[in-house]
Amino acid sequence: MSRMAHAFSARGSLLSRSRYALRQALGSIGHAPFTHLVASCSLAAALFLAAVSVSVTMGAGALLDSWSRSGELTLYLAPALGDARHDRLMEEVRALVDGEVSFVPAEEALERLALALGEPGEALRELPRNPLPASIEIRPLGLDGAALQRLAASLVRLEGVEEVDRGGEWADRVERITTAAGAAAMILLPLLLLGAAVLAASVVRMAIHERRREIEILRLVGATDAFIRAPFLVEGVLAGLAGGLAAAAGLWILAAQLSAQLVLAFPPELDPAALASPSRLLLVIAAGGALGLVATAVSVERQLR
Amino acid sequence: MIQLFHVSKSYAGDAAALSDINLEIGKGEFVFLTGPSGAGKSTLLRLLMSAELPSEGQILIAGRNVARIRRRSIPYIRRNIGVVFQDFKLIPNRTVLENVGISLEVMGLPRGKVREAAGAVLEQVGLGHKLDAMPERLSGGEQQRVAIARAVIGEPSILLADEPTGNLDPELTLEVMEVLTRLNHRGASVVVATHDHALLQRFPRRVVRLDRGRVVEDPS
Numbered sequence: 001m002s003r004m005a006h007a008f009s010a011r012g013s014l015l016s017r018s019r020y021a022l023r024q025a026l027g028s029i030g031h032a033p034f035t036h037l038v039a040s041c042s043l044a045a046a047l048f049l050a051a052v053s054v055s056v057t058m059g060a061g062a063l064l065d066s067w068s069r070s071g072e073l074t075l076y077l078a079p080a081l082g083d084a085r086h087d088r089l090m091e092e093v094r095a096l097v098d099g100e101v102s103f104v105p106a107e108e109a110l111e112r113l114a115l116a117l118g119e120p121g122e123a124l125r126e127l128p129r130n131p132l133p134a135s136i137e138i139r140p141l142g143l144d145g146a147a148l149q150r151l152a153a154s155l156v157r158l159e160g161v162e163e164v165d166r167g168g169e170w171a172d173r174v175e176r177i178t179t180a181a182g183a184a185a186m187i188l189l190p191l192l193l194l195g196a197a198v199l200a201a202s203v204v205r206m207a208i209h210e211r212r213r214e215i216e217i218l219r220l221v222g223a224t225d226a227f228i229r230a231p232f233l234v235e236g237v238l239a240g241l242a243g244g245l246a247a248a249a250g251l252w253i254l255a256a257q258l259s260a261q262l263v264l265a266f267p268p269e270l271d272p273a274a275l276a277s278p279s280r281l282l283l284v285i286a287a288g289g290a291l292g293l294v295a296t297a298v299s300v301e302r303q304l305r
Numbered sequence: 306m307i308q309l310f311h312v313s314k315s316y317a318g319d320a321a322a323l324s325d326i327n328l329e330i331g332k333g334e335f336v337f338l339t340g341p342s343g344a345g346k347s348t349l350l351r352l353l354m355s356a357e358l359p360s361e362g363q364i365l366i367a368g369r370n371v372a373r374i375r376r377r378s379i380p381y382i383r384r385n386i387g388v389v390f391q392d393f394k395l396i397p398n399r400t401v402l403e404n405v406g407i408s409l410e411v412m413g414l415p416r417g418k419v420r421e422a423a424g425a426v427l428e429q430v431g432l433g434h435k436l437d438a439m440p441e442r443l444s445g446g447e448q449q450r451v452a453i454a455r456a457v458i459g460e461p462s463i464l465l466a467d468e469p470t471g472n473l474d475p476e477l478t479l480e481v482m483e484v485l486t487r488l489n490h491r492g493a494s495v496v497v498a499t500h501d502h503a504l505l506q507r508f509p510r511r512v513v514r515l516d517r518g519r520v521v522e523d524p525s
Contacts, residue, residue, distance in 0.1 A: 016415045031398075214396045220356065221455070222384035223411040225377070 240292020
């Protein structure tokens with residue numbers, strides 16, 4: 001063994017090799033900044049779209065779940081029934097339902113809507129006639145979807161009840177949209193992420209091609225495959241992290257814009273602020289790094305074989 | 306230190322580059338490999354540095370059969386063999402100092418020590434004033450000395466040099482031979498391939514003569 005190798009191989013620290021890999025990777029990025037920028041941008045776009053669609057799909061799923069768990073029914077009553085009929089209806093409903101039953105006068109319904117709409121809702125208070133009917137809100141205990149449907153069918157037959165709303169139509173619509181969006185995401189997102197990863201891998205492949213003479217020389221002076229591979233892997237991770245950071249910044253901006261500009265309050269399950277929660281942003285950045293690492297590792301392995 | 310038993314090397318469609326070579330080079334020995342162009346000198350050096358495998362025969366380096374060694378072990382063998390290539394093989398986008406230091410960097414030495422050692426060895430070959438120059442800015446002779454500095458910086462136990470004085474004037478040839486001799490005096494086995502007869506006369510050492518891939522003269 002050479003004296004130098006003998007003196008230092010035992011101490012040949014991981015730190016020195018890591019610093020070398022980082023120096024070489026930064027040098028390579030500085031040498032071709034535009035190609036690395038393109039790779040990072042494509043990773044950023046893929047990660048951004050993935051994060052948005054996953055958030056929307058998960059939020060819509062949670063919303064549907066919450067709706068199905070709440071099992072609320074609203075009975076819209078015919079206008080001008082009078083207080084006596086309202087009281088009798090409340091008694092008839094209580095006889096049929098085990099759970100919470102409350103009467104909502106037409107004035108209270110209008111007030112609630114005005115509050116939900118915020119500033120534009122002020123106009124509702126100026127209307128000459130309240131267009132909303134009185135209603136009865138029901139929260140039955142321990143009923144599944146089928147039992148809820150049977151209860152709704154019996155309630156709609158009560159005299160003075162015009163319509164029973166169990167949110168089913170909305171829930172069905174949201175579910176259909178969520179299912180379609182989920183299916184599209186399942187097909188498109190892997191393709192999108194794969195495309196971005198292939199682009200990142202191509203950048204590294206070009207870098208390897210440009211440095212093939214250097215790689216040959218490194219091998220001849222005793223570099224291991226790991227030593228040769230490390231700078232390229234660091235390069236991939238850095239490009240991925242940059243893409244992840246850009247995607248996280250995009251999500252943060254989108255969440256801030258949605259929260260500030262949309263007047264209607266979102267249900268908590270679809271709160272745009274959740275898009276940019278710290279854990280989600282960290283996950284996006286880490287996913288970028290991981291994607292860059294995996295794409296580069298595959299490319300380097302094939303090129304250096 | 307180096308033993309070759311019935312080593313042959315042939316390439317598809319060509320005549321054998323080496324045929325039935327038997328050779329033994331001891332620890333601390335200085336050997337010139339000579340012969341006309343195409344005699345097989347460079348091929349023999351490439352086999353010794355494990356850049357290629359022999360078609361037949363066995364090559365033992367410090368007792369290890371490099372013809373049967375696992376691929377992952379080759380870098381560790383090469384770290385003990387300094388090589389001066391005929392075409393220098395310098396990395397174009399790295400400075401002289403970085404080119405020389407790379408032999409130590411692959412071993413994981415800290416950068417400070419690498420730069421210190423590289424600076425010292427470049428002083429020895431007369432290039433202390435060109436540490437930050439790029440290879441393309443150097444003359445052929447200077448590039449050759451950078452290649453020699455890179456080969457000797459790790460104080461290898463074996464040094465292989467392919468025409469190391471081919472581009473040098475007599476004064477620089479002397480300096481380079483002094484560097485090789487110094488390493489040899491520290492116990493390294495040195496094998497120099499050359500067809501420079503003046504060099505053989507000026508530095509009398511064991512001379513192994515090759516011709517058409519065969520050893521035709523070996524005084525040992």
